[in-house]
Amino acid sequence: MRPGGTTPADAPGGSTPAGPAAAPVLLQVEDLRTGFEADGRTLVAVDGVSFTLHVGETLGLVGESGSGKSVTAFSIVRLVQPPGRILGGHVRFRGRDLLALDEAEMRRVRGADIALIFQEPSTALNPVYTIGDQIAEALLVHGRASRREALDRAQELLEAVRIPDPATRLRDYPHQLSGGQRQRVLIAMALACHPALVIADEPTTALDVTVQAQILELLRDMQQRFHLSLLLITHDLGVVAETADRVAIMYAGRIVEEGPVRTIFREPAHPYTRGLLASIPGGTPGERLHAIEGTVPSLDALPRGCAFGPRCPDRFAACDAERPPAYPVGADHTARCFLHRTT
Amino acid sequence: MTEPPAAGGRRLRDVVGGPMAVAGLVVVVLAAVAALFAPWLSPYDPSAQDLALRLAGPGWQHPFGLDELGRDILSRVLAGARISFLVGVVVVSVSSVVGSVLGALAGYFGGWFDELVSRLIDILLAFPGLLLAIALVAVLGPSLMHVLFALSIIGWVGYARLVRGQVLRAREIEFVQAARALGAGTPRILFRHVLPTALPAVVVQATLGMAGAIISEAALSFLGLGVQPPTPSWGTMLNAGIAHLLDAPHLTIFPGLAIALLVLGFNFLGDGLRDAADPKSVQA
Numbered sequence: 001m002r003p004g005g006t007t008p009a010d011a012p013g014g015s016t017p018a019g020p021a022a023a024p025v026l027l028q029v030e031d032l033r034t035g036f037e038a039d040g041r042t043l044v045a046v047d048g049v050s051f052t053l054h055v056g057e058t059l060g061l062v063g064e065s066g067s068g069k070s071v072t073a074f075s076i077v078r079l080v081q082p083p084g085r086i087l088g089g090h091v092r093f094r095g096r097d098l099l100a101l102d103e104a105e106m107r108r109v110r111g112a113d114i115a116l117i118f119q120e121p122s123t124a125l126n127p128v129y130t131i132g133d134q135i136a137e138a139l140l141v142h143g144r145a146s147r148r149e150a151l152d153r154a155q156e157l158l159e160a161v162r163i164p165d166p167a168t169r170l171r172d173y174p175h176q177l178s179g180g181q182r183q184r185v186l187i188a189m190a191l192a193c194h195p196a197l198v199i200a201d202e203p204t205t206a207l208d209v210t211v212q213a214q215i216l217e218l219l220r221d222m223q224q225r226f227h228l229s230l231l232l233i234t235h236d237l238g239v240v241a242e243t244a245d246r247v248a249i250m251y252a253g254r255i256v257e258e259g260p261v262r263t264i265f266r267e268p269a270h271p272y273t274r275g276l277l278a279s280i281p282g283g284t285p286g287e288r289l290h291a292i293e294g295t296v297p298s299l300d301a302l303p304r305g306c307a308f309g310p311r312c313p314d315r316f317a318a319c320d321a322e323r324p325p326a327y328p329v330g331a332d333h334t335a336r337c338f339l340h341r342t343t
Numbered sequence: 344m345t346e347p348p349a350a351g352g353r354r355l356r357d358v359v360g361g362p363m364a365v366a367g368l369v370v371v372v373l374a375a376v377a378a379l380f381a382p383w384l385s386p387y388d389p390s391a392q393d394l395a396l397r398l399a400g401p402g403w404q405h406p407f408g409l410d411e412l413g414r415d416i417l418s419r420v421l422a423g424a425r426i427s428f429l430v431g432v433v434v435v436s437v438s439s440v441v442g443s444v445l446g447a448l449a450g451y452f453g454g455w456f457d458e459l460v461s462r463l464i465d466i467l468l469a470f471p472g473l474l475l476a477i478a479l480v481a482v483l484g485p486s487l488m489h490v491l492f493a494l495s496i497i498g499w500v501g502y503a504r505l506v507r508g509q510v511l512r513a514r515e516i517e518f519v520q521a522a523r524a525l526g527a528g529t530p531r532i533l534f535r536h537v538l539p540t541a542l543p544a545v546v547v548q549a550t551l552g553m554a555g556a557i558i559s560e561a562a563l564s565f566l567g568l569g570v571q572p573p574t575p576s577w578g579t580m581l582n583a584g585i586a587h588l589l590d591a592p593h594l595t596i597f598p599g600l601a602i603a604l605l606v607l608g609f610n611f612l613g614d615g616l617r618d619a620a621d622p623k624s625v626q627a
Contacts, residue, residue, distance in 0.1 A: 079523055081515075082453075111526035118524075123517040128539055137535075138525045189525065 026229045027053040027076070027197055032089035034068075034075045036299075037082075043299040044087070045071045047253035053197070058223065058230040060244030060261065062237060062276070064296055068253040069233045073199045076231075077110050093197070112142045115190035119202040121182035125174040131158070131185050132170035138192035157188035160225075161218060180211035187218060191226060198223075199231045204239060216243055237280055241265060246332075249273050252297060252307035255326075259333030269335035272308045306337070314339055364615020370608030374601075378424035387415035389422040389575050398591040408593040411583060416593065419575040420601050426576045427557045427605065430491060434556040435549050437495040442502025443538070443545055449503070450510030451533055460507070464500050472497040473559055480568040490569045494559055498552060505548055509541035516540070543620035550613035554606045561602050577602050 034046040046068040053059050063069040074080045076091050078098065091098040098109060110116075118124035125134060135157055136150035145153055151170065158166035161184040174182055183203065190198050200219065204212040220243060223230050232244055240247050241261060248258040249272065257270040268274045275292040294311035303309050305320040312319065318338040327340040359368055377384060387405075397413035399405065407416035449460035467475070479493035513519055514537070522536050563569035564578025572579060577598040584594030 077524060079520065081520075107526045107528060109526070110524055116521070116524035118517055118521055120517055124521045126518040126522075126536055137522070137527070141525050141527045141531065186521075189521075 023054040023056050025052055026055045026057075026094065027231070028090070028092040029072075029076065030090040030092070032072065032075055032091060033087040034071050034080055034084060035087050036084045038300075041300070042085075042087070045084070045253050045299060046075060048089070049250070049253070049255055050089075051248050051255060051258060053229050053231060055196070055229055056223075056227055057246065058232055058244045060232045060234060060240035060247045061250060062234060062240055062247060063250030064235055066296055066299075067250040069235075069250045070201055072250070073116070073201050073231065073233050076199065077114055077116060078106055079110075079116075108142070111138055111195070112144075112193045113195055114197045114199065115193070115195040117183075117186050117190045117198060117200040117203050120206050121179055121186055122174075122206070124186055125182055127174055129173075130170065131172050131174065131177070135185065135189050135192055138189050142193055144193055153192065154188070157192060158185070160191070161185070161188045161222070163188075178211075179207055180214060183207060183211075183215050184218065187215075187222065191222060194226060195228070197229045197231065199233065201233045202235070203232070204236070205234070212239070219243065237265075237276060249276070252302060253299070254307065254323075254336060256308065256337070257333075257335040258326075259330070263330060263333050267330070267333075269329040269333065269340060270308075270337045271312045271314045271339070273335075275311075275313075359612065360615030360617070360619030363611045364619075367608040367611025367613075367615065370604055371612055374424055374605050374608065375428060377421055378428045381421040381425050385415075385418035385421050387418045389414060389418040390573050391415070398587060398594075400591070401593055407597045408591070410580070410594050411587060411591075416580075416597050419580060420577070420597055422575040423577040423580060423598060424601065424605075426487070426570055426574065427560060427602075430487075430494065430560040431553040431556045431609075433491050434494040434498050435552045437491075438498030439502045439545060439549050439552070441495070442499035442504075443506045443541070445499065446503035446506030446508075447510050447533060447538055447541070450507035451514065451529070451537065457507075460503060464504055467497060467500045468504075470497075473562060476559060476563060477566065477568060480563060485563075485568045485571060487570050487574075490560055490563050493563075494556055498556065501552070502545060502548060505544055506538075506541045509544055510537050513537045513540045543616075547613055547617040547620060550609055550616055554609035554613065557609070558602065558606050 029052075030050050032046055032049045033044060035042040035044045049068070049072050051059065061069045061072065071080065071084065075086050076098070078086065080086060086099060089099065093109065093113065098106065101109070125131075129137075132151050132154045135154035136147065139145045139150040139153055140147065144150075155166045155170055158169055163169050163181055163184050169177070174185075177185065187203075203219065204215050207215060216239060219230065222228065230243075232240065234240060244261050246259065247261050247264045248255045249264070249270065250256065251272050257264065257268070257273045259269075264273060265277065268277055272292070275290075278290040279292060281289060292311055297303065297307060297310070303320070305318075305322055306312070306324050309315050309319040316338070318341075324336045324338045326334040326336050327342070329335050329340050359365060391414065393409065393413040395413065396405070396409050397411055399409045401408040405415050405417065407420060410416055410419065445460050449457040475497050476490075476493040479496065480489050483489040483492070519532060519536050522532050527535075560569055560576070561578035561581070564576040565582045567579075567582065569578055570576035580598040581595055584591075584598070587594050
């Protein structure tokens with residue numbers, strides 16, 4: 001996995017890199033609700049999620065398994081599998097509400113404007129087609145190139161994601177590549193049509209730790225080079241710290257805290273975030289890991305009040321009565337916790 | 344464009360799944376060649392009669408002997424192979440294509456269409472296949488066309504059920520989701536990503552289906568519901584031989600052997616292919 005020679009592909013835009021705050025809004029998710037039908041009931045997995053992503057910005061969406069972070073990602077591109085269903089809300093991409101598009105229009109958005117990178121590089125590639133065929137497919141689907149051009153472009157993309165000897169690799173099958181290389185191929189596929197937004201669903205979870213760092217670095221490079229916005233779904237705060245500009249912490253289908261990555265790591269405002277940060281292994285050998293007491297509540301047994309209430313060390317009366325709204329904690333920093341009620 | 348992966352060192356028996364399967368393949372290929380070139384391989388016209396020698400046993404002039412009308416049995420067995428292969432190929436092609444498409448659509452889209460196809464499958468599976476074919480041909484009248492029709496009507500069900508299950512499974516596979524995330528439309532996903540995952544199972548089913556179609560045709564013809572005389576078919580030959588079972592057993596032995604060998608050949612080949620396609624299904 002040595003970085004090969006990189007030749008700059010046609011980097012789009014070419015505009016001056018603007019800071020996230022100054023950059024225009026690319027994606028605005030408003031009150032998104034997605035549920036799953038089961039036994040005649042609807043279990044709400046994403047419960048009123050709202051966030052904004054600016055051009056060129058990386059937002060880390062962090063949460064445990066079942067927190068709704070992946071469902072949020074799939075809802076944005078409307079790929080929630082039945083019995084899952086988007087119940088309501090808006091997903092505005094460049095001002096256009098994706099949830100209002102018909103399926104044909106949505107298909108033109110997928111892959112072309114918004115691309116997805118999947119968690120398992122071993123199963124996200126079709127074993128019976130070559131790497132080249134699969135990268136080319138991304139272009140062919142959107143009629144961006146002839147077959148011949150698509151394969152040439154695929155080779156450039158493989159080079160861009162630093163796969164050595166791309167001309168040969170083009171004709172390889174997925175099983176001939178290592179896990180890290182496969183993830184690079186998936187990144188190449190995602191970048192094929194120059195999307196404005198890339199959603200990466202746990203892009204490093206299935207990889208070895210050493211390879212994880214390389215993939216993250218590649219993602220950062222690609223983001224700068226192609227001027228991408230990145231929605232990074234992960235359970236790994238370390239990944240977020242290295243990659244994201246802003247962080248949204250999800251718990252039981254809601255964003256419980258959101259803010260700039262530095263602020264969240266320095267001054268976490270929500271007890272759940274504090275718990276997560278405390279459970280990262282520290283520098284002291286022999287020290288026992290801190291764990292958050294209890295388990296994530298199941299969707300059909302959410303408490304009436306704050307979903308984190310039963311596990312919260314700072315719980316008080318208000319927490320059991322109703323769900324906390326998002327309170328502003330600082331500049332561009334909110335937390336859904338009654339500790340920050342200002343009255 | 345696409346080259347086979349890791350070409351080196353794959354032997355035939357690995358590809359078709361073991362020595363028995365190779366034996367099956369040899370039988371099938373020999374029979375297919377014999378059927379294809381029957382008019383040139385036959386020593387006699389299968390309809391030509393030599394009444395003086397009727398019921399004569401096997402000998403140098405007529406290796407399989409002569410039948411009750413003095414016709415050369417070897418020539419008739421070869422001609423019968425053409426009918427068997429014709430029925431097998433037509434029935435398997437029609438039912439695998441129809442069954443796969445219906446099964447794929449039902450599995451992929453679900454909903455009322457899936458409901459409709461699944462119930463149709465249930466209904467057809469509730470009847471013993473051959474009995475349904477007999478009833479159909481009895482109603483329509485005996486002829487080769489009607490045999491092909493009846494066997495296809497009962498044949499597509501197996502493919503539909505198989506492909507529907509495979510498609511349901513494939514829908515969840517990540518690369519299918521990934522294709523959708525690239526913006527691929529339904530036809531592309533179905534034909535490029537979903538159906539190929541079902542292909543090995545369909546090939547196995549088709550190979551075993553050849554055996555089933557051949558034996559069903561023989562059964563229908565034996566009952567007088569299939570190919571009509573004077574066209575030679577293994578089933579009608581067996582039927583004609585019954586009357587002479589004791590005095591001229593070669594009338595039944597040779598067509599009977601032909602049926603048994605070819606059906607066994609296809610079954611061995613199909614079982615081998617199944618093991619090769621899914622090593623986990625090999626019984627210890």
